[in-house]
Amino acid sequence: MTKDAATPDLLMPRFVIQPEEAESMGEDLGVADLRDLLPMLLPAARKLARPPISGFHVGAAALGVSGRIYLGANVEFPGVPLHHSIHAEQFLITNAALHAEQGIRFIAVSEFPCGHCRQFLQEIRSASKIQILITGGAGGTSGDFRPLSFFLPNPFGPADLLPEHVPLILERRFNDLSEVEENREICNNGLGLVDERLREAAFRAARASHAPYSGSPSGFSLADSGGRVYAGSYTESAAYNPSLGPVQAAIVAYLVAGGGDDGGGVGEGIVAAALAEMEGAPVSQEETARVFLSAVAPKARFSAYRLRPSAGVASMRRKN
Numbered sequence: 001m002t003k004d005a006a007t008p009d010l011l012m013p014r015f016v017i018q019p020e021e022a023e024s025m026g027e028d029l030g031v032a033d034l035r036d037l038l039p040m041l042l043p044a045a046r047k048l049a050r051p052p053i054s055g056f057h058v059g060a061a062a063l064g065v066s067g068r069i070y071l072g073a074n075v076e077f078p079g080v081p082l083h084h085s086i087h088a089e090q091f092l093i094t095n096a097a098l099h100a101e102q103g104i105r106f107i108a109v110s111e112f113p114c115g116h117c118r119q120f121l122q123e124i125r126s127a128s129k130i131q132i133l134i135t136g137g138a139g140g141t142s143g144d145f146r147p148l149s150f151f152l153p154n155p156f157g158p159a160d161l162l163p164e165h166v167p168l169i170l171e172r173r174f175n176d177l178s179e180v181e182e183n184r185e186i187c188n189n190g191l192g193l194v195d196e197r198l199r200e201a202a203f204r205a206a207r208a209s210h211a212p213y214s215g216s217p218s219g220f221s222l223a224d225s226g227g228r229v230y231a232g233s234y235t236e237s238a239a240y241n242p243s244l245g246p247v248q249a250a251i252v253a254y255l256v257a258g259g260g261d262d263g264g265g266v267g268e269g270i271v272a273a274a275l276a277e278m279e280g281a282p283v284s285q286e287e288t289a290r291v292f293l294s295a296v297a298p299k300a301r302f303s304a305y306r307l308r309p310s311a312g313v314a315s316m317r318r319k320n
């Protein structure tokens, strides 16, 4: 290596590094294999963390098969239960999914992944082969990448519950959902431009949601005062509890795009939000979303929309 961690590029906190930039960073640093950049980016990733409760900053970085590098960090929300928190590894994978990344083979994390995150990573196909390097925690993995199967042997995961053909995280999917008639009442009251875009973004996120275990796909969107809209999809885990809610996924999208950067709380700049979920689904996000918003973005107005599987409801689609 020709430079050390003082290299400005490495220290610049940002959530995505494009392939060309990653290549040029590798050349500048004399790093032949881009996976070796990942641990060098962790100080920058840790700076992106928002842990007002624990004060404990965790950073993660991953190299996608596209050549893009993604960063992730932990995010905590005062005023709501801890299960609303976003772990750095979940942030990382959600960030990759937002950019339509199709595969992750190498990950570096500043601390040993908790059990929850080891489980969440199982939702990626061939997860056991993902190579992970840890820098913290009494020497970490001593500079070596180790397969996820080293950290979580004998895993329980998608293969235990789903047929092989069901798409997993980072794989293309389309939940064929339509609006229910009742949504029209909300729309007839006259949606403003931002609310219309929020509604559409929440629908799109619900259609992309990975919820094969409960059959309850959902999407959440939020808008800032500049009218920019960010959305995230509910992402389930075979083990249920490590699932990432659509609200948290939308917060990831918001932070990745530079939102929440005004020095206040994460939710301070959020002015409106929308949820789209299946009517009568066994898992509902609505009340959780209300609780979250009331604590994190209390000024945000909120709308909830209902969806149904498209098959058999063609006559109930809006015609205008």
Ligand SMILES: [Zn+2]
Pocket: 087, 088, 089, 113, 114, 115, 116, 117, 118
């Ligand atoms: Zn974790």
